[in-house]
Amino acid sequence: MWTANPYCVDCGKLTDFPNGFELDHEIPVEDGGSEDDSNLRVRCVWWEHGKKCGCHEAKTQREKRAAGR
Numbered sequence: 001m002w003t004a005n006p007y008c009v010d011c012g013k014l015t016d017f018p019n020g021f022e023l024d025h026e027i028p029v030e031d032g033g034s035e036d037d038s039n040l041r042v043r044c045v046w047w048e049h050g051k052k053c054g055c056h057e058a059k060t061q062r063e064k065r066a067a068g069r
Contacts, residue, residue, distance in 0.1 A: 008044040024041050043059065
């Protein structure tokens with residue numbers, strides 16, 4: 001999937017292989033999203049001072065807030 005489009009779906013950043021991105025479920029599996037490629041997106045990720053950063057982490061935090069987790 002990364003080789004087809006290595007850019008973050010949210011910010012458009014060109015991501016590095018293999019540690020500059022994570023495949024993320026657009027619709028979380030626990031919310032009914034599928035495990036197939038049509039539900040996966042490349043989202044940027046990096047670590048700063050031991051903390052995960054990037055669009056994947058930001059999306060995860062938004063989903064947690066929306067679900068009250």
